[in-house]
Amino acid sequence: MSSRIAILADSVADQIAAGEVVERPASVVKELIENALDAGASKIVVEVESGGRSLIRVSDDGSGMARADAVMCIERHATSKITDVSDLIGVGSYGFRGEALPAIASIAKFELETAADGDHEGTRLVVNGGRVDSVEPVARQIGTTVVVKRLFYNTPARRKFLKSKAAESRAVVEAVNAVALARPRVAFKLIMDERGVVDVPASRSMEERIDSLLGPDVAGGLIAVQYAEGEVKISGYIQRPAEARPSGRKAYLFVNGRPFRDSFLVRAAEAGYRGAVAPGDRPSLFLALEVPGDQIDVNVHPSKLAVRFRDRFLIERCFEEAVRNAINPIQSATAITTGTGKGRSF
Ligand SMILES: Nc1ncnc2c1ncn2[C@@H]1O[C@H](COP(=O)(O)OP(=O)(O)OP(=O)(O)O)[C@@H](O)[C@H]1O
Ligand SMILES: [Mg+2]
Structure with missing residues (x-):
């Protein structure tokens, strides 16, 4: 043959x-x-x-x-x-x-x-x-x-x-x-x-860019996130709990300036909202992660949209904490104005 x-x-x-x-x-x-x-x-x-x-x-x-x-x-x-x-x-x-x-x-x-x-x-x-x-x-x-x-x-x-x-x-x-x-x-x-x-146009910050790109309606309903744990830093903006809706949300993640997709990290961020949004509401997220370069591998998939983390559990925990810390002051303020003392309830 x-x-x-x-x-x-x-x-x-x-x-x-x-x-x-x-x-x-x-x-x-x-x-x-x-x-x-x-x-x-x-x-x-x-x-x-x-x-x-x-x-x-x-x-x-x-x-x-x-x-x-x-x-x-x-x-x-x-x-x-x-x-x-x-x-x-x-x-x-x-x-x-x-x-x-x-x-x-x-x-x-x-x-x-x-x-x-x-x-x-x-x-x-x-x-x-x-x-x-x-x-x-x-x-x-x-x-x-x-x-x-x-x-x-x-x-x-x-x-x-x-x-x-x-x-x-x-x-x-x-x-x-x-x-x-x-x-x-x-x-x-x-x-x-x-x-x-x-x-x-060239903007000075992510906040300004969200405003010019997605409009004041989106930008106006956001709160700032600033979080650091060891070498992991997370900054960006997330939607106020009261503005979250079940559909139409935007979720953008960046690592060291690179957009990427990661449904687990989105879920971890959502977990930080637990108790603050109604079940089924999906808040918008614009979160930028900074980690030392040796903590990530970007050569995972030909589309370069997936990233592998050396310590994924740490990153997930940081996302959850970053969101929880950012919405905490708002939750407390809501609790004071509504007089429940327990934050918002649904
Ligand atoms: N817009 C550009 N301006 C200047 N140089 C460019 C531009 N686009 C491509 N190049 C040059 O051509 C090379 C090949 O580009 P190509 O996108 O194929 O590969 P790459 O960017 O190096 O890697 P990857 O395949 O991961 O994108 C680049 O490394 C760069 O030197
Ligand atoms: Mg290229």
């Missing part, structure tokens, strides 16, 4: 690997914004058409790339952010794999324009389905613009899993919101189908 096993062509392997990094348009938006932030951008503009299926454009005023780097950046495992696996301990940049741009470029029509400080001309690179079509000089200011058209055009199986334009658009807004909350000092703009959806 002849052999049946063969090594996949690079282009096929790249498209399969891309499936892990790029699940939907919002993943592209997240990766491109993170690259812009890693490049030190102070202003990031995101434009999206048809929920990101037909067009995603992310422009930044960051450091840009010299021509050799611009050509290199779409190679798999090409990164300027780490050189050794030990660099992953306490990694300060959002990126570290050198996977995002090659993944995106292999499953879309991809264009990149960039110029770095000191370059006498910029570079324009056009890639189709992972194949470089052209590299040309271009006149532009320092920074980078990436355009991603017809996402998944050559991976029909992926395209089929896309949700409605409205659902994909919502996911894009969420991706922008999460990172905009993580980095209040950076200005963000999101334009969807030529309509401005987000336009927030």
Whole structure:
């Protein structure tokens, strides 16, 4: 019998690997914004058409790339952010794999324009389905613009899993919101189908950013959280118990400036509200955790949205305590004004 096993062509392997990094348009938006932030951008503009299926454009005023780097950046495992696996301990940049741009470029029509400080001309690179079509000089200011058209055009199986334009658009807004909350000092703009959806100037604090991003209705109903236990620090804002509702809440967690998802930590924070909100009410949370870099592992999942903690129980306990301490003064004040002496009861 002849052999049946063969090594996949690079282009096929790249498209399969891309499936892990790029699940939907919002993943592209997240990766491109993170690259812009890693490049030190102070202003990031995101434009999206048809929920990101037909067009995603992310422009930044960051450091840009010299021509050799611009050509290199779409190679798999090409990164300027780490050189050794030990660099992953306490990694300060959002990126570290050198996977995002090659993944995106292999499953879309991809264009990149960039110029770095000191370059006498910029570079324009056009890639189709992972194949470089052209590299040309271009006149532009320092920074980078990436355009991603017809996402998944050559991976029909992926395209089929896309949700409605409205659902994909919502996911894009969420991706922008999460990172905009993580980095209040950076200005963000999101334009969807030529309509401005987000336009927030550089802010001084998370509080100011919540106000400009989500409006005074959300910002006005929050209380501040400040908590420290040993090397663990938690700061941010949580919804006043009286404002909590069963639906429509927002829960954003950040660790060392990185948005992440963790239903256990959300639950731990909710446990801090025990007795203060009616069962079923889900308060909004904007909580930023700071821990020494060696206490976390961010290299858990290709989406980089999951984080592993060295001492998860400690972190869960801190979330619960941080919330309980923050709402305690309010509870006592309510108890005094209502004269029950026992806090609010339901
Ligand atoms: N907007 C940008 N401005 C300047 N340099 C950029 C920009 N985007 C990408 N680069 C450069 O291209 C490299 C490759 O980017 P890519 O996103 O593929 O990988 P990464 O960010 O290093 O890691 P990850 O795959 O985890 O995102 C980066 O390491 C960086 O040097
Ligand atoms: Mg990256």
